[in-house]
Amino acid sequence: MKLTVQDLNSHYGPAHILFDIGFEVGEGEVVALLGRNGAGKSTTFRSIVGLVAQRSGRIMFEGKDVSARPTHEIVRDGLGYVPEERRIFTDLTVEENLEVGRQPKRPNAPHWTRDKLFSLFPNLGEMKNRPGGRMSGGEQQMLTIARTLMGNPSLVLLDEPSEGLSPKIVEQMVEAILTMKKEGVSIVVSEQNLHFARLISDRAYIIERGRICFGGTMAELDARPDIRDAHLSL
Amino acid sequence: MAFYVVQFLTGLASAASLFLVASGLSIIFGVTRIVNFAHGAFYMIGAYIAFTLTERLSGTFGFWGGIVIAALAVAVIGVIVEMVLLRRIYHAPELFQLLATFGLTLMVEDLVVLIWGPDDLVGRRAPGFKGAIDFFGQNIPSYDLFLIVLSPVVLGILWLLFQRTRWGVLVRAATQDRDMVAALGVNQKWLFTSVFAVGVFLAALGGALQIPRDAVHHAMDLRIIVEVFVVVVIGGLGSIIGAFVAAVLVSELNAFGILIFPKISIILVFLVMAAVLIVRPWGLFGKPEAPARKTPGLTVNPWRPLTSNERLAALAALVIAATLPLFAGNYALTVGSEIAISVIFAVSLHFLMSVGGLASFGHAAYFGLGAYGVAFLAKMAGLPMIVCLLLGPLLGCMGAAVFGFFAVQLSGVYFAMLTLAFAQIVWSIAFQWVSVTGGDNGILGVWPASWAASPSHFYWLSLGVAALVTIALRAMVFSPFGYALRATRDSLLRSEAVGINAKSIQWTAFVIAGTTAGIGGALFAYLKGSVFPDNLGISLSVDALVMVLLGGVETVSGAVIGAIVYKALNIWLVSQTDLSKLVLGGFIVLIVVVFPKGIVGMLEMLAQRRRKASPPGSPLLAKPIESAE
Incomplete structure (x- = not known):
């Protein structure tokens, strides 16, 4: 397994957010984490990369338990994270944003260069010196993904990549994610949009109120409309 | 006319140290969000160490080498301070950060007196810049001209450092979003430490470069820090250009303020600062800060009026205090x-x-x-x-x-x-x-x-x-x-x-x-x-x-x-002691690091723990609400 999460519990202050979350991601797999707004998708990702201080449980990445390690070490081991709110550095240019993400080549992961990323996201190549703050939402979303890929991750946590994007950009996003998969990057993608998830994912988990309540292939999910309707808003 | 030109140049020369210290403060604040009150102290230590080194080392090389070594040595002290103290309080409310670094300042004030004595120390003149240049009958010290050239050079170097190096890009990124930088695999700890070292180096350099102009004394830290605060408030905290422009502005206001209001020259600076604050509260080159959500405390327990028992207790305490004259001496x-x-x-x-x-x-x-x-x-x-x-x-x-x-x-x-x-x-x-x-x-x-x-x-x-x-x-x-x-x-x-x-x-x-x-x-x-x-x-x-x-x-x-x-x-x-500042400063640092909730807060916590141990406790005050992110 590429990534195994077991009994993950997280708290924000006195509030218990995640309850015994568990899921797995195989080598080269794209797994969707589906759930409504506030179900705990982002907190799950933030907990995995160590951005939530109060967390417990086991997070095995490439056979090593990373749950006690600081964020930057987890990321340097090849676990990339693309946050939901885009969080690009608005004062930095496109190229400088990519520079922040740059990490050395890794033997077990595809190697991304600036040029390779500019061919994956052609829009970015046309605005190398534009400050991040003067880009459209879709361009910013592409930049966050490209920035994380500069770290040559072997697995990427993608938090709601389609949120707030126009249908045309969403199409490009699907293309990009499939290319990443073809290159050999394992991906966990959190989504509210089942149609989007179906286009890219091999398997899916459903999270509701901080608990995993379904796990299976996309076909298995389609066979259970009751679950789909109960936990996802379409 | 020539007099005014000379006055203007003197102002520019004074701006050099001010700019060095203010830019250091700005850089540190940008990334760590700490307003380093101890920056004046680092400036002062820089001056003292440079004084000692330039006295010991001879010749041109000795002088300039001594200045640079002094700044580097203070940067090392800064790194130690950052690792031992600041790393513990990065997530504390800003009040505690200000107080802890102020505590450091107090300690340094007593320490320099212990090491170098209480007297003013007059340092060596800079080799090669000992004379003065005649300007229509007015003298301009050539060292002043050196300082006037130095600050734009430093500004240029800093610009290159921040625009053209990976370190600079990382620092600018961290200034905007620290957590995201960590989430891209950058070790924040060392980034913070290096930023702090650079900022302290600049402050110490500013202090060291003052010795040919001014006597070194143990109150120079507060004088500079207040001016630096004025500079960064005018220029905008976090902006190096702002620090440069405001340092020049403040120095010129001081230079000419003396001519206009000789007794209360500081009034002029105050008026300009007030004007800037009305027009641009975040400074000339600064950016508006998002409104702070945090209160000075760590957690906020809901307050309630005293119960009647507590009122009686307070009254009793007052009555007991009032009986003091019955048995105590004058x-x-x-x-x-x-x-x-x-x-x-x-x-x-x-x-x-x-x-x-x-x-x-x-x-x-x-x-x-x-x-x-x-x-x-x-x-x-x-x-x-x-x-x-x-x-x-x-x-x-x-x-x-x-x-x-x-x-x-x-x-x-x-x-x-x-x-x-x-x-x-x-x-x-x-x-x-x-x-x-x-x-x-x-x-x-x-x-x-x-x-x-x-x-x-x-x-x-x-x-x-x-x-x-x-x-x-x-x-x-x-x-x-x-x-x-x-x-x-x-x-x-x-x-x-x-x-x-x-x-x-x-x-x-x-x-x-x-x-x-x-x-x-x-x-x-x-x-x-x-x-x-x-x-x-x-x-x-x-x-x-x-x-x-x-x-x-x-x-x-x-x-x-x-x-x-x-x-x-x-x-x-x-x-009991002559070193009251040292003890007081150490005490402040200790409270901030070890007892951030204070005496009453500690007592309340103990009382709560006891209440929790016995089940029928007050449900209203059962748990302190942490301010959620």
């Missing part, structure tokens, strides 16, 4: 009066910073203004004591009304820096305007009327006023005004959204706190029989902060307990 009564006055001072600051969320670093200004108010009325107008006591605090009230108006336009660290700068301005006026204030000699012979002259009578007077003030401020916490003030503290935006005029509420609170402090100052003038500029000095402002912090920021009764314990300790300490 010295103890004088100490008692001073403690009661400290309580007034501390509760007034507590009202502003805990209830209002506005941590003032210059609260002594209003205390001292109250004292000066009394002194003016008593000595110049010859009014009776009771009238003076009633009218004297009005001077504190007026000062708070003027400065408070500008101060509440800002929040958080800007507020702290601005209040400190204001207090320092008031201090400078008291110090420089000798014909009115007596300058350093103060105003003597402010003695109480016969009805209050005996130590026991004065003690009862102070105790009575302290009790009244405490009750009044406490009552205000639970009044509609208090609710509105706490609302602005907890969320400025939300409070405005429900129709509270936040700025006006905060201004009112500032004036109330200033007036109350003035009442304390008025009593203090009579207690001591004299008024000095020290009564509005920074160290008194910090005393007040430490009193509140020691008692516990989050509690309403903390200020009273803190004032009593701190003042008693302080009086005892000063009688």
Whole structure:
């Protein structure tokens, strides 16, 4: 397994957010984490990369338990994270944003260069010196993904990549994610949009109120409309 | 004409050190969000070490090498400070960060005197820049010209460093979003440490480069830090260009202010700063900060009025305190009066910073203004004591009304820096305007009327006023005004959204706190029989902060307990050691790191733990609510 999460519990202050979350991601797999707004998708990702201080449980990445390690070490081991709110550095240019993400080549992961990323996201190549703050939402979303890929991750946590994007950009996003998969990057993608998830994912988990309540292939999910309707808003 | 040109060049030369220190402060703040109060101390250590090295090492190379080595050595000290102290408090509220770095400053002030002695040290002239250049009959020291060239060069180097290196890109990214930088695999710890080292290096370099111009002495840290605060408030915290422009502006204002208002040259700087704050509260080159959500405390327990039992206990404590004259001697009564006055001072600051969320670093200004108010009325107008006591605090009230108006336009660290700068301005006026204030000699012979002259009578007077003030401020916490003030503290935006005029509420609170402090100052003038500029000095402002912090920021009764314990300790300490600043500074750092909740906060925590152990506890106060991210 590429990534195994077991009994993950997280708290924000006195509030218990995640309850015994568990899921797995195989080598080269794209797994969707589906759930409504506030179900705990982002907190799950933030907990995995160590951005939530109060967390417990086991997070095995490439056979090593990373749950006690600081964020930057987890990321340097090849676990990339693309946050939901885009969080690009608005004062930095496109190229400088990519520079922040740059990490050395890794033997077990595809190697991304600036040029390779500019061919994956052609829009970015046309605005190398534009400050991040003067880009459209879709361009910013592409930049966050490209920035994380500069770290040559072997697995990427993608938090709601389609949120707030126009249908045309969403199409490009699907293309990009499939290319990443073809290159050999394992991906966990959190989504509210089942149609989007179906286009890219091999398997899916459903999270509701901080608990995993379904796990299976996309076909298995389609066979259970009751679950789909109960936990996802379409 | 030539004279004005020379004056202008002198101003530019003075700007060099100011720019170096201010840019260092800005860089550090940008990434770590810490306003490093100890920056002036690093500047001072830089000067002292450079003095020693340039005395020992001979020749041209020795001099310039000594300057650079001194700056590097101080940068190493900075790295140690960052790793040992600051890493522990990056997530603490900014008040604690300011206090901890201030504590460091106090320690350094005593340490340099221990190492280098109390006398001014005059350093070597710079080899190759010993002479002066004749400019239409006016002399310009060639070292000044060197400094004038140096600052744009440093500005250029910094620009290259931040625009053209990976380190610079990472620093700029971290300035905007620290967590995201970590989430991209960058080790924040070392980034912070390196940024701190660079900032401290710049400060120390600024200090080291001063030695051919100025004597090295142990008060140069506060002088520079106040000017630097003014610079970054004008230029915008976090902007290096802003630091450069504002350093030049402030230096020129100083250079020409002396010609216009020779006695109170600082007025000119103040007027410009006020103008900038009205037009661009975040500084000329700064960016508006998102409104701070955090209150000074770590957690906020809901406050409640005292229960009837607690009221009886407080009354009993007051009655017991009132019996002191029955068995204590005159010295103890004088100490008692001073403690009661400290309580007034501390509760007034507590009202502003805990209830209002506005941590003032210059609260002594209003205390001292109250004292000066009394002194003016008593000595110049010859009014009776009771009238003076009633009218004297009005001077504190007026000062708070003027400065408070500008101060509440800002929040958080800007507020702290601005209040400190204001207090320092008031201090400078008291110090420089000798014909009115007596300058350093103060105003003597402010003695109480016969009805209050005996130590026991004065003690009862102070105790009575302290009790009244405490009750009044406490009552205000639970009044509609208090609710509105706490609302602005907890969320400025939300409070405005429900129709509270936040700025006006905060201004009112500032004036109330200033007036109350003035009442304390008025009593203090009579207690001591004299008024000095020290009564509005920074160290008194910090005393007040430490009193509140020691008692516990989050509690309403903390200020009273803190004032009593701190003042008693302080009086005892000063009688025991010459190194009171070293001990006090260490003490402040210790409180911030180990007991951030203060005495009353600790007691409450212990009480809560006990309550939790026995099941039928009060469900309302069961758990402190942590301020969620």
